[in-house]
Amino acid sequence: MSVDLSTDYLGIHLASPIVASASPLTGQIETLQRLEAAGVAAVVLPSLFEEEIVAEAFEAHKFRNLEVSGFAEANSYLPAVPDMPTDVDRYLSFVAHATQELSIPVIASLNGFSRGGWVRYATELVEAGASAIELNVYLMATDPAETGASVEERIVDLVYAVCNAVPVPVAVKLSPFFSALGNLADSIVGAGAKGLVLFNRFYQPDIDIDSLDIQPSLDLSTPADLRLPLRWVGVLHDRLPCSLALSGGVHSSRDVIKGLLAGADVVMSTSALLRFGPEQVREFTNGLTTWLEDNEYESVEQMRGSLSQCAVPDPDAYERSNYLKVLRHGGDRYLPRYVIADK
Numbered sequence: 014m015s016v017d018l019s020t021d022y023l024g025i026h027l028a029s030p031i032v033a034s035a036s037p038l039t040g041q042i043e044t045l046q047r048l049e050a051a052g053v054a055a056v057v058l059p060s061l062f063e064e065e066i067v068a069e070a071f072e073a074h075k076f077r078n079l080e081v082s083g084f085a086e087a088n089s090y091l092p093a094v095p096d097m098p099t100d101v102d103r104y105l106s107f108v109a110h111a112t113q114e115l116s117i118p119v120i121a122s123l124n125g126f127s128r129g130g131w132v133r134y135a136t137e138l139v140e141a142g143a144s145a146i147e148l149n150v151y152l153m154a155t156d157p158a159e160t161g162a163s164v165e166e167r168i169v170d171l172v173y174a175v176c177n178a179v180p181v182p183v184a185v186k187l188s189p190f191f192s193a194l195g196n197l198a199d200s201i202v203g204a205g206a207k208g209l210v211l212f213n214r215f216y217q218p219d220i221d222i223d224s225l226d227i228q229p230s231l232d233l234s235t236p237a238d239l240r241l242p243l244r245w246v247g248v249l250h251d252r253l254p255c256s257l258a259l260s261g262g263v264h265s266s267r268d269v270i271k272g273l274l275a276g277a278d279v280v281m282s283t284s285a286l287l288r289f290g291p292e293q294v295r296e297f298t299n300g301l302t303t304w305l306e307d308n309e310y311e312s313v314e315q316m317r318g319s320l321s322q323c324a325v326p327d328p329d330a331y332e333r334s335n336y337l338k339v340l341r342h343g344g345d346r347y348l349p350r351y352v353i354a355d356k
């Protein structure tokens with residue numbers, strides 16, 4: 014029996030639910046081609062950052078001002094601004110190159126946190142050939158005076174601006190750290206997003222006690238990191254009119270299967286592909302196919318969401334009852350929860 018692995022993500026038909034998320038692996042044509050050859054169904058390119066765009070716009074502005082306000086003779090020694098390829102230009106050329114070299118959909122990633130002129134670069138990514146935009150809204154709400162509502166409003170405004178700027182679908186990559194994630198997700202979809210990527214990974218800085226410095230740190234995920242996105246995909250499946258991508262902790266075909274059972278339309282991976290190589294995609298696809306056959310499913314579509322919160326007999330298992338069970342009995346294998354001493 015041959016099983017149908019195809020899926021729809023952001024309205025785009027994909028041959029399978031395996032997508033390579035943004036990372037250095039998707040930032041080189043050679044590794045992109047290896048990912049495609051191993052059977053990945055779509056790729057998300059590394060992000061173009063708001064800061065990069067804004068810094069370059071600022072430099073270009075300074076340069077132009079120098080040109081108009083300086084001496085005419087001196088101006089003639091200045092190279093014209095459009096002749097200097099910038100990081101943004103290089104990113105746009107990379108998008109164009111990747112879309113030419115691959116036959117799978119290429120999703121470009123914009124990473125930012127504020128609504129502003131930089132958003133118009135979304136259009137350029139589409140002109141360069143991107144099939145969709147992934148908008149990574151990474152922000153740290155550190156100002157004690159800013160309310161949660163205002164942070165969320167900023168995000169929704171940004172999503173609205175990007176969705177309105179481009180004719181292709183937009184997915185929003187979110188962090189899990191919101192007090193009412195379901196409601197924010199609903200507002201993001203209301204602002205025009207066609208999909209949610211759950212979740213963005215926060216890299217926490219570390220403290221170096223020798224150099225007395227704050228150090229950036231990057232740890233790859235482990236399969237235990239799957240639980241958080243798994244839960245939220247399970248909770249949001251069939252509740253919002255949008256696609257769901259699970260991102261975080263997908264290291265094996267078992268993790269892929271869990272993500273699909275919870276209700277993901279696609280399952281994304283980075284750490285495992287960095288650790289084991291792009292060919293790990295084959296293990297994902299082969300393991301998924303075998304599992305579907307063994308369990309007599311004809312397609313991914315047929316099994317998707319069958320263990321989502323809406324589908325399971327005990328929906329509370331996704332909420333507080335799981336927490337209670339874990340705290341009341343989960344520790345038993347280490348120590349009894351409490352012991353009342355006999356007098």
Ligand SMILES: Cc1cc2nc3c(=O)[nH]c(=O)nc-3n(C[C@H](O)[C@H](O)[C@H](O)COP(=O)(O)O)c2cc1C
Pocket residue numbers: 034035036037058059060122124149186212213214231233234235238260261262263281282283284285
């Ligand atoms: C080295 C590295 C670079 C990454 N670069 C980006 C990026 O440019 N944009 C982005 O949205 N996510 C980026 N990510 C995050 C991944 O796309 C992914 O969301 C995260 O690693 C969690 O998935 P995983 O558990 O499969 O690794 C990066 C991750 C790593 C490890």
